[in-house]
Amino acid sequence: MSKSDDLTESDIRHAVRDEMQRAGLSIISTVFWTVIAAFSFLVGIQTVQLAFYTGDLVSLVLIIVGVIITGASGYLLYLLHWRR
Numbered sequence: 001m002s003k004s005d006d007l008t009e010s011d012i013r014h015a016v017r018d019e020m021q022r023a024g025l026s027i028i029s030t031v032f033w034t035v036i037a038a039f040s041f042l043v044g045i046q047t048v049q050l051a052f053y054t055g056d057l058v059s060l061v062l063i064i065v066g067v068i069i070t071g072a073s074g075y076l077l078y079l080l081h082w083r084r
Contacts, residue, residue, distance in 0.1 A: 030080060037076040044070030 047066030051059045 033076065034080055037073045037080065040073035041070055041077070044068075044073060 044066045047062050047069060049066075051062035051066065054062060
């Protein structure tokens with residue numbers, strides 16, 4: 001007889017309660033990180049856009065920073081939603 005054959009109703013309810021709490025936290029965490037990543041993606045695009053209105057060296061630095069921010073937030077969105 002395995003250990004799962006002699007579970008009581010109380011044990012099952014406790015296990016279900018724990019898993020429901022973990023699932024709820026997982027959903028909240030996913031929504032939070034999605035909002036942060038989407039906002040960061042927009043900030044990165046805005047930084048690249050700002051680079052077109054500045055001087056030479058500053059423009060290059062802003063483009064590099066914007067591409068890094070956009071790439072990192074895009075990768076985070078990929079990890080959150082499309083990777084299985």
